[in-house]
Amino acid sequence: MRALLVRYRLPVLSVAAWVVVYFVYPVLRAGLIRNTVSNFAEMLSVLPPVFLMLGLLDVWVPRETIIRLMGRGSGLLGAALSVVLGASAAGPLYGAFPVAAVMSRKGASYTNILVLLGAWSTLKVPQFLFEMNALGTRFAVTRWVVNVVGIGVIALIMQRLMTADDIEASEKALASSAR
DSSP states (O other): OHHHHHHTHHHHHHHHHHHHHHHHOGGGHHHHHHHHHHHHHHHHHHHHHHHHHHHHHHHHSOHHHHHHHHSTTOHHHHHHHHHHHHHHOOSOGGGHHHHHHHHHHHTOOHHHHHHHHHHHHHOOHHHHHHHHHHHOHHHHHHHHHHHHHHHHHHHHHHHHHSOHHHHHHHHHHHHHHTO
8 A cells, every 4th residue: 555655646645735725725616626627527538539549559550660760760750750740649748648658668769759748748730820820920930940959959968868777767667657
């Protein structure tokens, strides 16, 4: 039981904080319940399609293909595929982590997984189209290019700062979470 509490300490602390706020601040109860229900409803609408996509990816795309296209040594092709996958994906950032875990298990490089997560969080195609209409094409393209360069630089810096053991431990942790 102690091992479970240690492993899930953040969710347990979150629930404990929720309970404290619920009972200590009764004026916030209605908003607390409304937001909690809304967040769970959003997660339930996003996660099933993500897991369906992951199941199809796991079955249809051979590990060798992922290693060849996005593994170590894939260079700019792997990074470009990571950007395309991240930018075209639907859903909030928490949907990217199961995808990253499966990609890691299939042999994608750590750098390309970082690029995927960066692209998923900042390069959404619908957001880009909205920005073009609302803020102008020049702004949207500039922001997109700056973000692509920034994501690449951050991924390369992370790769350089982390030791091979750190990267291997992170890849193992990602891969084990995909099971």
